[in-house]
Amino acid sequence: HVIVCKAHKICVLPGDGIGPEIMSVATKALTAAGQKEGEEFEYMYELIGGAAIDATGSPLPDKTLATAKASDAVLLAAIGGYKWDSYPNEIRPEKGLLKIRSELNAFANLRPAIVPKQEVFSSCQKNRRTSDVIFIEWLVERIARVAFEAARKRNKRLCSVEKSNVLEVSQLWKEVVTKLGKDYPDVELTHMYVDNAAMQLVRNPKYFDVVVTSNLFGDILSDEASMLAGSLGMLPSASISGDGPGIYEPVHGSAPDIAGQDIANPMAMMLSAAMMCRYDLDCPKVSDRLEAAVSQVLDEGLRTGDIFKEGYPNTRKVKCSELSEHLLRIVSA
Ligand code: ATP
Numbered sequence: 408h409v410i411v412c413k414a415h416k417i418c419v420l421p422g423d424g425i426g427p428e429i430m431s432v433a434t435k436a437l438t439a440a441g442q443k444e445g446e447e448f449e450y451m452y453e454l455i456g457g458a459a460i461d462a463t464g465s466p467l468p469d470k471t472l473a474t475a476k477a478s479d480a481v482l483l484a485a486i487g488g489y490k491w492d493s494y495p496n497e498i499r500p501e502k503g504l505l506k507i508r509s510e511l512n513a514f515a516n517l518r519p520a521i522v523p524k525q526e527v528f529s530s531c532q533k534n535r536r537t538s539d540v541i542f543i544e545w546l547v548e549r550i551a552r553v554a555f556e557a558a559r560k561r562n563k564r565l566c567s568v569e570k571s572n573v574l575e576v577s578q579l580w581k582e583v584v585t586k587l588g589k590d591y592p593d594v595e596l597t598h599m600y601v602d603n604a605a606m607q608l609v610r611n612p613k614y615f616d617v618v619v620t621s622n623l624f625g626d627i628l629s630d631e632a633s634m635l636a637g638s639l640g641m642l643p644s645a646s647i648s649g650d651g652p653g654i655y656e657p658v659h660g661s662a663p664d665i666a667g668q669d670i671a672n673p674m675a676m677m678l679s680a681a682m683m684c685r686y687d688l689d690c691p692k693v694s695d696r697l698e699a700a701v702s703q704v705l706d707e708g709l710r711t712g713d714i715f716k717e718g719y720p721n722t723r724k725v726k727c728s729e730l731s732e733h734l735l736r737i738v739s740a
């Protein structure tokens with residue numbers, strides 16, 4: 408017998424700030440998990456953001472885009488930093504991110520928030536390019552469809568968040584989502600105004616399963632939800648188009664204030680790699696293994712500074728490198 412094992416081609420974009428530190432943890436963990444589960448990953452490293460501006464003058468060099476398009480999935484850490492803050496608009500690090508998202512047509516942004524004890528909140532945003540003020544029917548339908556499909560794969564509950572009692576544009580949002588709901592009779596659809604949702608998220612997070620909302624509301628609610636998870640350092644995200652490679656990246660930014668100090672939390676990055684395995688690469692066992700390792704280091708009481716609370720029993724503050732050693736040990740077990 409000849410077993411042909413095709414490696415998954417990953418376009419790896421470490422970016423700036425803490426990006427390279429956390430990316431190295433994620434790729435090591437991915438390789439180790441793959442070895443246990445019979446999956447191989449091939450990494451194609453490219454530049455994006457500030458690092459790319461310094462090397463080539465562009466935040467998204469053509470070579471990076473070509474590699475991304477030829478890949479099975481894009482794994483991105485974070486971009487930006489103080490150094491480039493004063494650069495002219497066209498050569499700002501964020502431009503690289505916006506451009507790669509639009510070039511790959513990654514219009515849906517999935518943000519699961521894993522609350523201790525596996526509670527999950529997920530928000531699908533519209534692409535940043537489309538304004539929050541104007542909703543176009545097919546665009547709303549497109550994002551809502553991603554959300555209904557996500558709900559179907561989970562607990563069949565979807566909450567649509569808008570502000571239709573005050574914002575006229577929200578009425579179209581609600582109409583379109585409600586209409587599409589007829590195609591998903593198995594999914595329980597509820598509607599909530601965004602201010603109430605912000606409150607309920609704190610009061611009773613377990614009420615939510617999948618949440619669909621527009622860009623601005625989604626940005627605010629997912630930052631709020633990050634506090635349920637403990638820290639921005641715990642939250643992965645996926646930007647997907649449905650076909651073609653998706654972009655998998657932590658919700659947090661490049662955290663230049665802590666870059667190079669070995670104190671960053673690598674778990675959002677690792678969980679982003681896990682999402683990539685689940686959504687794009689069809690290797691759920693690798694994904695399970697990565698997620699289980701995160702769960703287990705938390706159970707073992709290991710905490711990076713962002714999730715460490717003084718006086719909390721059976722926990723210990725560790726550096727990024729020590730946490731990573733433990734993650735790798737568990738992934739390889
Ligand atoms: P962006 O505009 O790219 O979203 P931001 O301005 O929101 O960036 P972040 O880079 O996300 O900022 O950082 C916000 C704060 O959270 C910073 O104090 C940073 O140090 C902290 N932080 C972000 N990510 C992590 C992480 N992985 N581990 C520890 N702390 C983090």
Ligand code: MG
Nearest residue numbers: 630658659660
């Ligand atoms: Mg931010």
